[in-house]
Amino acid sequence: MSTEQKQKILIVDDSELNRAILADMLDDEYEIIEAEDGLQGVGLLQQRGSEISLVLLDIVMPQMDGFGVLEVMAQNHWIEDIPVIMISAETGSSHIERAYELGVTDFISRPFDALIVHRRVVNTIMLYAKQKRLANMVADQIYENEQRSSLLIDILSHIVEFRNGESGLHVLNVRTLTELMLNHLVQKTERYQLSPSDISMICTASALHDIGKISIDEKILNKPGRFTDEEFAVMKTHSMAGAEMLENLPIHQDDPLVKVAYDICRWHHERWDGRGYPDGLLGDEIPIAAQIVALADVYDALTSKRCYKDSFSHEKAVDMILAGQCGAFNPLLLDCLRELSPDLPALMSGSNSVAQRDRREMRNVAQEIRRHEELTASERTLQLLEHERMKYSFFADMSKEIQFEFTVSPPMITLSNWGAEHLGLSEIIMDPFHQPDTMNVIDPADTQNLSDALRSTSPDLPVVTYDCKLNYKGAWRWTQIVARATWSSDEPPRYTGAIGKAIDIHDSRMKLNALERMASHDALTGLLNHAYAKKRILERIETRPTASYALVIFDLDHFKSANDTYGHSFGDQVLVHLAEKLRQCIRGGDIAARVGGDEFLIFLEYKDDVDAVLSRIFQSLCGRFEQFPLSVSMGAALTATVPGGYDALFHAADAALYTVKRGGRGQYRFYDESMRDTLSVISPIEDGQDPGEDVLK
């Protein structure tokens, strides 16, 4: 390769002098990257990946020793692509043995000879490069072979179609629908035990379903009108004829693809109810591959124009199949068709165009390869990967966000440069859950919640948003973490870690909290306002509907005269004082609010003696503020005696308060039925009005 850059060698050694000696021997031909301990070495491997052509590794180092590095490299399968030469003063055979067991390519003991180090490095890199080139060649060849055999099948089935006068897309459509149905079916049920490679084989084999038609007279095949009974009998032989052609193949009879194709050819005109041909198989006696191809065949026949019929719309075709007008099918498959139906037209046309695009792209790649003879597809992938890596790290640095990547095995967090700086952590953290400085950044409960949330995602819905506080070098700030769980492509998928970013939302969150507080609290007394108190009360009742609650409303007696005599600012001081007394005499769980003017509300839960509770509160509120005597009138309603929810409760307490006002003030009363028709306190009471009944309980 003419445009090749210098290959990169990573030297991991804790002594600068040792690194310098090695670097000096090699830096004419290679680009040298240095790491001063194992942890840094692992970090660089994580960042640069297969850019690195070789690692020279010391054993005894702080943070993580050479064996630790090898273990991480083995866990991540890096050791398979990146050769490691160990250089150490440790010459004990147990060390050397362990190093080889962990996958090092070579072991050089100190003191080393410059010529030998140089030669071994060059040899190892050459050997690996050759191996990689061979692996690429094999991969490219396999790819090419697969392309070639599917091309052959396409040609063969096209010949059959051509003879049938079918549209050139029939085989492709049947294959696409077969694939869609199979994928849907395995999601729905495990009844048929189909692996991804079974599915791909059935799809390929589906192209051959009608090869038997080659043996049918063209005059019958392309007859525009209805068949006579005799003609139909001839036509029916095509399924068995196709199967026999495959059975009589001189070679490959035992190939699994041929066996599946045989099933499909022979039985793609069987019916679920046993009334099909040629064998009259019933239900699941018909292989599932043949059942699905049969359905796909019927669907495509209905939606395409043929010499004997026009095409039906997708909806009509599905309706006809589901209604049993075109044969009898496995109810499970009909369910699949019904469920796929809304997306089917888009999926079918989409996949056709994907196939066409694929072909176009393949041609482009092929031309590309011809132009740069030495540039194979696999190397191109590597270059694209490196380009992506460069792009990613550039944007990560620009974005001023905390970006992170977490892997479960080995447990490791990689932070963006900016993020690490702002959290006061290093960019690469091994075993983060046991690092005190890392665990200081986030509350353990949040770590647990976040981990649980990520693990309970799925490959289809992998994104989690989580708000919590993070410690930015001593300052705890509200932060939104948006993370995407990464899942392996195994079946079932394994949780392998997460990528994501953390956004500082502290300021907007604080602003929101202040606004919420302003909206929910009375500015003068700092108590809740009526609307918000109501919301809290409703929540309380909803969480524990069976508990006993009391709603109490009270107001200050003769408050108007306090305002009139001493002025409004004195009146405000009285209210603030009363609110403070109120706060002191209620319990933590009780709700206190200013309803308006000099009216207040208390909502409390009680066990048995509610009268004692109320009496205590009543006594504590009475007293004196400067020259003004504090006297309150109080009405209470209990959920035990007043059904009908908050409004009824509030109205009843209001009525009880009104009754107290009429009865001479300075007392408290519980609501009872006699107060049903009383007025509200909201309408002011005239002084000197007749007191009602005796209000003392």
Next chain:
Amino acid sequence: MTLQECYAAMGGNYDDAIGRLRSERLVQKFVLKFLSDGSYELLCRSLEEKNYEEAFRAAHTIKGVCQNLSIDKLQASSSRLCESLRNGYTPESDALAEEVRADYSQTAAAIEAFQKESAG
């Protein structure tokens, strides 16, 4: 003082170093760099703080550097100290540390003398 005389003064093997590293220029470059390597200071500090794990690593590094440069005398004593600390503190490591200190001083003195003359 020539590099060869410097090697003699510090108890090293000049021929071996040249044989392995293949050039006088390289050997001279790294011998001069030897004094700025922090491992000796780290060793002394770790021993003082009784951090024997760190002291083991520092002695190990000195041994490795000496091996590379064929500074045999200091390599031998640092290697003995290293082994005595491999599994933590042992009673003989105090005496071995003294030996390393003496050998290091001898090595440092030789290199400083060489440095002065080659600079002057």
